[in-house]
Amino acid sequence: MIGNIIGVLYDGFAYGMLLFLLSVGMSVTLGMMNFVNLAHCAFAMIGGFVTVTLINNFGWPFLATLPAAFAAAAAVSVVFERILFRRFYRATDLDQCLLTIGVVFVSIAAAAYFFGTTQQPVRLPDWIRGVVAIGGHNFGVYRFFLIVVALAITGALIFGVEHTSFGARVRAAVDNQRMARGLGINVDRVFALTFALGSGLAGLGGALAIEVVGLDPQFAFTYLVYVLIVVSLGGMGSVGGAFAAAVLLGVSDTAGKYYMPQVSAFLIYVIVVALLMWRPLGLFGKRHA
Amino acid sequence: MTAALLAKGLDKRFGSLVVAGGISFELPVGERCALIGPNGAGKTTLINLLTGMLTPDAGEIVLNGEDISRAPPARRVRKGLARTFQINSLFPKLNPLEATTLAVCERRGETGDFLGRLAARRDAVDEAYDILKSLRLDGVCRRETRELAYGQQRLLEIALALATQPKVLLLDEPAAGVPKEDSGELFQVIDGLSRQLTLLFIEHDMDVVFRFASRILVMVGGRLLLEGTPAEIANDARVREVYLGSAGHG
Amino acid sequence: MSDASVPAKPPAEFLADGARWRWAEIAFWLAATLPYFVAQDYLQLAGQVLITGLFAMSLDLILGYAGVVSLGHAAFFGLGAYACGVASKWGWGEPITGLLIGGAFAGIVGYGASFIVSRFKGLALIMITLGLNQLVAEAANSAHGLTGGADGLQGVHTWDLLGYFHFDLYGVTAFWYILAVVFACFLLTRRMVHSPFGLALRGIRENSTRMVAIGAANRAHIRKAFVIAAFMAGVAGALLTETTETVSLETLSFQRSADVLVMLILGGVGQLYGGVVGAAIYMVARDRFSDVNPQYWYFWIGLLLIAVVVFLPNGIVGGLKKLGGYLGRAGR
Numbered sequence: 001m002i003g004n005i006i007g008v009l010y011d012g013f014a015y016g017m018l019l020f021l022l023s024v025g026m027s028v029t030l031g032m033m034n035f036v037n038l039a040h041c042a043f044a045m046i047g048g049f050v051t052v053t054l055i056n057n058f059g060w061p062f063l064a065t066l067p068a069a070f071a072a073a074a075a076v077s078v079v080f081e082r083i084l085f086r087r088f089y090r091a092t093d094l095d096q097c098l099l100t101i102g103v104v105f106v107s108i109a110a111a112a113y114f115f116g117t118t119q120q121p122v123r124l125p126d127w128i129r130g131v132v133a134i135g136g137h138n139f140g141v142y143r144f145f146l147i148v149v150a151l152a153i154t155g156a157l158i159f160g161v162e163h164t165s166f167g168a169r170v171r172a173a174v175d176n177q178r179m180a181r182g183l184g185i186n187v188d189r190v191f192a193l194t195f196a197l198g199s200g201l202a203g204l205g206g207a208l209a210i211e212v213v214g215l216d217p218q219f220a221f222t223y224l225v226y227v228l229i230v231v232s233l234g235g236m237g238s239v240g241g242a243f244a245a246a247v248l249l250g251v252s253d254t255a256g257k258y259y260m261p262q263v264s265a266f267l268i269y270v271i272v273v274a275l276l277m278w279r280p281l282g283l284f285g286k287r288h289a
Numbered sequence: 290m291t292a293a294l295l296a297k298g299l300d301k302r303f304g305s306l307v308v309a310g311g312i313s314f315e316l317p318v319g320e321r322c323a324l325i326g327p328n329g330a331g332k333t334t335l336i337n338l339l340t341g342m343l344t345p346d347a348g349e350i351v352l353n354g355e356d357i358s359r360a361p362p363a364r365r366v367r368k369g370l371a372r373t374f375q376i377n378s379l380f381p382k383l384n385p386l387e388a389t390t391l392a393v394c395e396r397r398g399e400t401g402d403f404l405g406r407l408a409a410r411r412d413a414v415d416e417a418y419d420i421l422k423s424l425r426l427d428g429v430c431r432r433e434t435r436e437l438a439y440g441q442q443r444l445l446e447i448a449l450a451l452a453t454q455p456k457v458l459l460l461d462e463p464a465a466g467v468p469k470e471d472s473g474e475l476f477q478v479i480d481g482l483s484r485q486l487t488l489l490f491i492e493h494d495m496d497v498v499f500r501f502a503s504r505i506l507v508m509v510g511g512r513l514l515l516e517g518t519p520a521e522i523a524n525d526a527r528v529r530e531v532y533l534g535s536a537g538h539g
Numbered sequence: 540m541s542d543a544s545v546p547a548k549p550p551a552e553f554l555a556d557g558a559r560w561r562w563a564e565i566a567f568w569l570a571a572t573l574p575y576f577v578a579q580d581y582l583q584l585a586g587q588v589l590i591t592g593l594f595a596m597s598l599d600l601i602l603g604y605a606g607v608v609s610l611g612h613a614a615f616f617g618l619g620a621y622a623c624g625v626a627s628k629w630g631w632g633e634p635i636t637g638l639l640i641g642g643a644f645a646g647i648v649g650y651g652a653s654f655i656v657s658r659f660k661g662l663a664l665i666m667i668t669l670g671l672n673q674l675v676a677e678a679a680n681s682a683h684g685l686t687g688g689a690d691g692l693q694g695v696h697t698w699d700l701l702g703y704f705h706f707d708l709y710g711v712t713a714f715w716y717i718l719a720v721v722f723a724c725f726l727l728t729r730r731m732v733h734s735p736f737g738l739a740l741r742g743i744r745e746n747s748t749r750m751v752a753i754g755a756a757n758r759a760h761i762r763k764a765f766v767i768a769a770f771m772a773g774v775a776g777a778l779l780t781e782t783t784e785t786v787s788l789e790t791l792s793f794q795r796s797a798d799v800l801v802m803l804i805l806g807g808v809g810q811l812y813g814g815v816v817g818a819a820i821y822m823v824a825r826d827r828f829s830d831v832n833p834q835y836w837y838f839w840i841g842l843l844l845i846a847v848v849v850f851l852p853n854g855i856v857g858g859l860k861k862l863g864g865y866l867g868r869a870g871r
Binding site: 094095103104229263 | 665666674
């Protein structure tokens with residue numbers, strides 16, 4: 001039983017790290033511009049497909065594909081941001097939803113056209129698929145890798161937000177966009193960079209997700225709900241909040257499925273509804289949409 | 290005789306910042322009271338405390354002898370305490386007639402009716418129209434609010450408040466943004482309101498204040514510095530120093 | 540200028556103008572009967588479109604008129620569908636009372652939910668409604684004995700309409716029945732939109748802070764609108780049950796909640812016809828494109844959504860109104 005708990009916590013935490021990578025960009029960009037980007041997971045999906053293609057068709061090593069996944073998602077997202085999304089920062093929330101859902105639909109169709117509708121097969125190197133036994137518990141190496149990567153990124157993000165001048169500009173823009181503009185901060189550029197960074201992280205998350213949850217064209221939809229949960233529970237614009245919410249969701253989802261498979265779906269949504277009724281702005285949020 | 294509005298020891302602080310400290314005053318029925326003070330003195334905060342949009346940390350608010358300190362904002366309005374906003378807060382896509390009729394219907398408790406035709410509420414619409422007419426807004430009453438001239442929107446602010454049939458009306462810089470030459474006209478309209486109505490208005494233009502106020506409250510740094518008749522205030526050295534001096538810059 | 544003109548008629552007449560029937564509206568409802576005359580093969584699709592249109596219209600009541608965004612509206616559609624279906628399975632298959640059973644059940648649950656919904660806004664509200672929707676869906680899934688769970692509810696039988704019109708295989712009775720019910724609900728909604736209550740809802744959507752400052756009980760208004768919307772969604776769900784004689788978990792899925800929201804925004808929010816028009820375009824497109832390849836459908840509907848946002852900020856109905864305005868002025 002104790003062994004189970006450790007295993008469940010381990011897997012749940014790793015899953016939470018994945019959700020964090022997928023969500024943190026959306027949380028920050030939503031907090032900054034109030035732009036509802038439901039296509040966030042479509043950018044994540046790009047990362048996944050880049051990794052699959054590079055491994056299967058070009059024989060790249062798995063690790064080398066990860067920066068490529070990040071870069072591709074970031075690049076594509078910034079093209080969308082500059083050409084399309086930018087014009088709708090002042091549109092209503094509903095128009096933003098419709099626009100970005102349209103992008104999701106098109107991305108699903110495009111992914112299905114190029115890659116087919118089935119789960120993408122990908123063979124990772126053996127060293128990363130192994131299991132290590134420590135004190136009688138088995139730990140998957142891949143999940144360990146996932147946790148290390150995500151923690152490193154979290155550390156870098158929090159450090160970057162707190163201690164760099166770019167981070168200071170991001171914080172100012174999230175806090176009060178108008179004031180930030182008044183101080184001479186080029187909010188549009190800060191936003192474009194943040195948007196690219198957030199989408200890149202989502203792309204990385206998409207690439208890392210293949211081994212854990214698989215990848216098919218519906219990915220852009222399936223994980224949208226999870227991302228929205230993380231963003232709302234964590235509080236918009238809060239990196240730490242997204243981290244806490246992602247861990248909470250990852251662990252409770254995994255634990256629910258393990259211990260109470262009958263009611264696990266109940267459990268997640270009871271937590272979501274209860275927490276949001278208690279704290280409508282999220283655990284660490286300060287501001288309404 | 291009971292005061293129309295009475296505030297006793299209102300306190301409000303955000304962290305260590307005192308935005309209202311021990312504010313007490315009394316407005317007799319029919320008073321035309323100006324609330325003056327430099328920017329950041331807490332004048333709008335005081336209105337928000339009185340109307341319940343902010344909750345005071347301590348203190349008491351009494352409207353016509355009734356303690357309303359605990360009443361939610363909407364109930365205070367129904368009891369006769371209305372306000373206008375310094376920055377227009379209107380219904381952009383409703384026309385003035387709809388907006389004012391809405392306020393009249395809310396007061397009469399008729400907005401729960403979801404099967405009757407709005408146009409059949411002739412009394413309510415007529416009343417709204419008369420209010421608009423008295424503020425010279427009848428000519429534009431069928432245009433969407435967002436299409437109105439700025440000055441007309443300022444008047445609509447007052448129309449909406451009047452439609453609630455207030456006993457006490459709090460005007461937060463009614464002439465804010467209106468060119469100085471037009472603000473006199475706006476205050477003529479305000480001055481023409483019923484003498485049964487008690488007014489508290491925030492205003493920066495001293496000429497206007499001395500012309501229309503029967504009493505003046507001076508606020509500085511979240512506290513009431515003093516109150517008195519226009520003549521008393523005009524001759525008070527502290528006011529000259531604190532307020533008139535700094536107003537010269539703004 | 541009209542600014543100076545003195546009104547010749549009482550001011551109340553000004554407000555009556557907006558409520559007057561227009562030719563385009565009459566044409567719209569006449570066109571709604573067309574499937575019977577020109578496209579008998581598509582009667583079933585036409586019925587589904589009308590039902591979904593009614594469902595979207597009920598969402599419009601809270602979204603378009605009160606500004607309350609719900610991502611869980613399918614819960615009420617599904618509750619209505621199941622209530623009606625279970626009643627039928629237990630031996631009461633009378634269609635008209637069946638609708639009322641479905642609507643009432645959804646309305647009662649909606650009344651409970653309204654106390655939660657009226658207290659929140661923004662992202663929290665969206666996620667809470669989504670969460671409640673999922674909880675209802677899971678509950679229906681678990682209550683296998685009552686609902687049939689994932690297998691769907693079997694054994695639903697709808698009696699003849701008014702004891703006379705049999706629900707035929709070709710769907711002729713069903714089509715006219717659906718059209719009549721949807722039209723009746725539309726009349727009710729239209730009436731509501733032009734009532735004092737409808738004005739109050741628009742006020743909340745436009746500026747809820749100001750509503751408080753004119754003494755309005757916003758939460759009470761929102762609760763009331765929510766219950767009415769839940770009732771209408773329940774009626775729509777019951778209509779589906781009665782005309783298909785089965786109920787599946789899909790009726791209260793999150794997917795349906797999201798779809799109806801997309802249809803409504805596509806058609807145009809807060810314009811009375813947006814729901815029906817959006818449902819028609821979305822569902823007909825899905826039917827046509829899915830025949831070829833489901834992926835086509837995703838691609839084209841995606842492009843359509845993007846194009847509507849780029850070119851028609853108030854949805855398709857909003858765009859048509861604008862066009863009508865231009866033509867009207869040009870024709871003069």
